[in-house]
Amino acid sequence: MKVSNKHSKIIAGATKVFAKKGFFNARISDIAREAKVADGTIYLYFNNKFDILISVFEEEIGNLIKQVNKLLAAEDDPRKMLEIFARKHLTVMKKNKNLAEVIQIELRQSAKLVKDYRNNRFSEYINIISFIIELGQEQNIYRISINPCIAKRAFFGALDEISRIWTVGTTTGFTVEEITQQILEIFLCGILEPEASFSYTIN
Amino acid sequence: MKVSNKHSKIIAGATKVFAKKGFFNARISDIAREAKVADGTIYLYFNNKFDILISVFEEEIGNLIKQVNKLLAAEDDPRKMLEIFARKHLTVMKKNKNLAEVIQIELRQSAKLVKDYRNNRFSEYINIISFIIELGQEQNIYRISINPCIAKRAFFGALDEISRIWTVGTTTGFTVEEITQQILEIFLCGILEPEASFSYTIN
Amino acid sequence: MKVSNKHSKIIAGATKVFAKKGFFNARISDIAREAKVADGTIYLYFNNKFDILISVFEEEIGNLIKQVNKLLAAEDDPRKMLEIFARKHLTVMKKNKNLAEVIQIELRQSAKLVKDYRNNRFSEYINIISFIIELGQEQNIYRISINPCIAKRAFFGALDEISRIWTVGTTTGFTVEEITQQILEIFLCGILEPEASFSYTIN
Amino acid sequence: MKVSNKHSKIIAGATKVFAKKGFFNARISDIAREAKVADGTIYLYFNNKFDILISVFEEEIGNLIKQVNKLLAAEDDPRKMLEIFARKHLTVMKKNKNLAEVIQIELRQSAKLVKDYRNNRFSEYINIISFIIELGQEQNIYRISINPCIAKRAFFGALDEISRIWTVGTTTGFTVEEITQQILEIFLCGILEPEASFSYTIN
DNA sequence: GATGAATGAGGCTTCATTCAT
DNA sequence: AATGAATGAAGCCTCATTCAT
Numbered sequence: 082m083k084v085s086n087k088h089s090k091i092i093a094g095a096t097k098v099f100a101k102k103g104f105f106n107a108r109i110s111d112i113a114r115e116a117k118v119a120d121g122t123i124y125l126y127f128n129n130k131f132d133i134l135i136s137v138f139e140e141e142i143g144n145l146i147k148q149v150n151k152l153l154a155a156e157d158d159p160r161k162m163l164e165i166f167a168r169k170h171l172t173v174m175k176k177n178k179n180l181a182e183v184i185q186i187e188l189r190q191s192a193k194l195v196k197d198y199r200n201n202r203f204s205e206y207i208n209i210i211s212f213i214i215e216l217g218q219e220q221n222i223y224r225i226s227i228n229p230c231i232a233k234r235a236f237f238g239a240l241d242e243i244s245r246i247w248t249v250g251t252t253t254g255f256t257v258e259e260i261t262q263q264i265l266e267i268f269l270c271g272i273l274e275p276e277a278s279f280s281y282t283i284n
Numbered sequence: 285m286k287v288s289n290k291h292s293k294i295i296a297g298a299t300k301v302f303a304k305k306g307f308f309n310a311r312i313s314d315i316a317r318e319a320k321v322a323d324g325t326i327y328l329y330f331n332n333k334f335d336i337l338i339s340v341f342e343e344e345i346g347n348l349i350k351q352v353n354k355l356l357a358a359e360d361d362p363r364k365m366l367e368i369f370a371r372k373h374l375t376v377m378k379k380n381k382n383l384a385e386v387i388q389i390e391l392r393q394s395a396k397l398v399k400d401y402r403n404n405r406f407s408e409y410i411n412i413i414s415f416i417i418e419l420g421q422e423q424n425i426y427r428i429s430i431n432p433c434i435a436k437r438a439f440f441g442a443l444d445e446i447s448r449i450w451t452v453g454t455t456t457g458f459t460v461e462e463i464t465q466q467i468l469e470i471f472l473c474g475i476l477e478p479e480a481s482f483s484y485t486i487n
Numbered sequence: 488m489k490v491s492n493k494h495s496k497i498i499a500g501a502t503k504v505f506a507k508k509g510f511f512n513a514r515i516s517d518i519a520r521e522a523k524v525a526d527g528t529i530y531l532y533f534n535n536k537f538d539i540l541i542s543v544f545e546e547e548i549g550n551l552i553k554q555v556n557k558l559l560a561a562e563d564d565p566r567k568m569l570e571i572f573a574r575k576h577l578t579v580m581k582k583n584k585n586l587a588e589v590i591q592i593e594l595r596q597s598a599k600l601v602k603d604y605r606n607n608r609f610s611e612y613i614n615i616i617s618f619i620i621e622l623g624q625e626q627n628i629y630r631i632s633i634n635p636c637i638a639k640r641a642f643f644g645a646l647d648e649i650s651r652i653w654t655v656g657t658t659t660g661f662t663v664e665e666i667t668q669q670i671l672e673i674f675l676c677g678i679l680e681p682e683a684s685f686s687y688t689i690n
Numbered sequence: 691m692k693v694s695n696k697h698s699k700i701i702a703g704a705t706k707v708f709a710k711k712g713f714f715n716a717r718i719s720d721i722a723r724e725a726k727v728a729d730g731t732i733y734l735y736f737n738n739k740f741d742i743l744i745s746v747f748e749e750e751i752g753n754l755i756k757q758v759n760k761l762l763a764a765e766d767d768p769r770k771m772l773e774i775f776a777r778k779h780l781t782v783m784k785k786n787k788n789l790a791e792v793i794q795i796e797l798r799q800s801a802k803l804v805k806d807y808r809n810n811r812f813s814e815y816i817n818i819i820s821f822i823i824e825l826g827q828e829q830n831i832y833r834i835s836i837n838p839c840i841a842k843r844a845f846f847g848a849l850d851e852i853s854r855i856w857t858v859g860t861t862t863g864f865t866v867e868e869i870t871q872q873i874l875e876i877f878l879c880g881i882l883e884p885e886a887s888f889s890y891t892i893n
Numbered sequence: 894g895a896t897g898a899a900t901g902a903g904g905c906t907t908c909a910t911t912c913a914t
Numbered sequence: 915a916a917t918g919a920a921t922g923a924a925g926c927c928t929c930a931t932t933c934a935t
Contacts, residue, residue: 124909274426
């Protein structure tokens with residue numbers, strides 16, 4: 082399982098450095114220093130700087146997927162499952178600001194650099210959302226009119242944007258729980274007063 | 285209207301280049317070529333490369349704000365207003381892929397580089413959403429339990445993440461209208477089957 | 488006599504700017520601003536940046552030569568003449584720090600740039616010293632063993648090096664008169680106690 | 691002894707290039723080529739271009755100080771000491787034209803750039819002169835009326851200006867020994883015919 | 894003559910990557 | 915495998931000079 086001690090030290094160092102400075106401002110020597118290895122050593126484990134970035138994702142998001150899946154395995158109510166996903170995502174992002182920034186910033190960069198990179202681990206991650214929605218639709222709990230492909234992006238986008246309040250130095254002191262409640266309320270029930278919905282049709 | 289011919293040519297060129305290559309991969313000479321000016325000319329109008337990025341935001345988002353506000357002025361139903369915001373945002377992002385990418389990618393980078401940059405024009409933009417929500421709450425159309433500050437981020441995040449399907453080379457052929465409908469349905473009514481909501485309480 | 492108003496304004500501006508920033512750190516636009524003309528105007532009066540430097544010398548040292556010669560014309564004792572030269576040089580350098588710096592710094596630079604430039608006005612200036620010495624030798628006042636060509640450099644070098652106490656921010660508060668006295672004493676009588684000279688032969 | 695092979699190669703290369711082209715006209719790539727290292731290597735040993743200049747001084751003048759002090763240690767007649775200083779200075783400047791030019795030209799530039807730089811090694815060097823003079827005054831060999839602080843500048847300035855005959859392409863074929871004799875004669879005895887001094891008082 | 898916006902060549906410096914040890 | 919000194923390509927930016935007005 083453990084590929085190499087140095088390998089993981091470099092991944093850890095890179096995650097920290099990318100988060101602090103961003104991919105382009107990160108220096109190989111920064112990562113080497115953080116990982117306590119020589120600059121050249123990094124090239125024994127990675128092809129180039131960008132390869133490190135990809136690996137950081139693979140690693141960190143892989144962990145996230147594993148954790149989320151484990152939690153979801155113990156639950157079968159699609160409503161609870163969505164709640165679990167939101168809470169876990171927000172919790173991890175708040176705790177591991179490094180990862181949060183790496184995802185928020187670098188994922189977008191890398192999507193540009195390696196056009197279809199997102200198909201990999203990251204897609205796997207947000208497809209958990211559409212899987213939950215489809216599950217709910219099969220159980221007649223989620224509306225059939227909802228497009229899971231659009232909804233998964235909306236849900237992830239909402240979580241992602243919100244979790245930025247912890248990475249940027251904003252001081253709005255929302256707790257994970259408050260946000261989870263709000264997000265769930267919005268996504269499950271919408272923001273409309275029940276009575277107000279009668280007097281409105283989209284478009 | 286035109287402050288300076290060169291100024292706006294550079295802004296336009298920079299928007300295009302930043303979108304295509306990203307801020308860090310963009311070369312001043314790329315922008316100059318795109319804008320059909322000499323490299324040095326750029327420094328008559330901007331202090332440095334980063335200043336160009338900031339200006340692109342100020343300019344483009346300023347336009348967006350102006351357009352959105354104009355549309356909203358003719359409407360007073362908070363539900364329609366949210367719809368208008370979503371449709372306009374998506375329409376612009378689909379049409380002006382350059383701007384879309386610049387916002388999606390670079391805004392996040394610059395948030396890191398200039399810690400509190402987002403307070404400027406961008407905040408102004410997404411505060412339109414919270415304004416609409418608060419308006420709806422006063423009219424008893426939007427639930428008072430919804431926190432506008434969280435909801436605005438959720439709404440923008442959803443739009444932003446979804447609009448990436450046009451910038452990344454995904455081939456999901458959703459139209460602006462389809463997405464607008466879906467987003468509105470999700471945000472106004474939630475994804476829950478009406479009956480399902482009785483059997484569920486968050487957390 | 489007056490070539491042009493702009494011409495002399497540029498010379499004056501350049502003298503000031505060269506002194507403050509040095510030739511290489513001086514910008515044409517600095518000179519233009521100082522002279523209150525447009526950048527392009529400078530090129531109506533001078534071929535290039537270096538040409539301005541040369542002109543500043545020609546002008547300023549020309550003035551100096553004129554003034555010194557005028558003073559010397561009224562004196563025929565070679566001892567007094569040397570004194571007059573020293574006093575005038577030091578007085579001008581102390582008062583006109585701009586010129587002092589330009590001579591001290593730029594003259595040396597320009598000597599490199601235009602290899603034989605020093606033959607012009609500057610040589611004319613320090614040849615006044617050798618002229619005085621030769622005059623004194625003819626009158627049997629200055630020792631015939633003194634080589635005027637070496638002595639002129641020694642004398643000018645001494646004055647030049649000393650006058651740097653005013654341009655660099657040293658705070659040794661010597662007056663022009665004190666220095667003139669010392670220089671004259673050294674050069675006319677040497678630093679040796681009269682009795683000590685008997686017990687010593689060079690080399 | 692050798693701190694680093696590259697370090698001293700760069701110093702040597704820089705000394706040569708600065709002398710040939712002057713600090714501002716010298717290109718980092720010139721120095722690199724001269725030192726037979728890559729451009730980037732220079733920045734492993736120096737912070738920036740100006741730092742190289744400073745280092746050249748520190749190094750070269752340090753050597754000079756060491757050599758002069760060594761020679762002076764074997765002598766205790768202040769007259770001979772001054773002679774030794776002059777001869778050594780001129781000898782080194784004639785042989786090492788690179789150093790001569792660097793001192794003559796760049797020292798003055800750098801004095802401007804780093805206002806109080808001269809306090810360092812260079813001051814140490816010319817303070818040797820005032821030390822010798824003070825020593826002579828204590829022994830009643832040099833006149834007490836001579837101000838060592840002015841005299842040291844006069845003496846150094848004279849040597850410096852004279853040594854320019856070797857750096858600028860002048861063709862006056864003076865030998866080091868001729869000049870040393872002249873300088874010593876001037877500074878020790880003055881240029882006045884002994885009898886002439888009776889009929890003259892300064893000012 | 895005068896202007897100053899525009900030009901574009903070129904330098905200093907950085908840093909990903911290599912390679913001799 | 916590990917090191918880190920060395921490399922050198924390439925970018926941001928400056929600024930002397932030009933030229934259309």
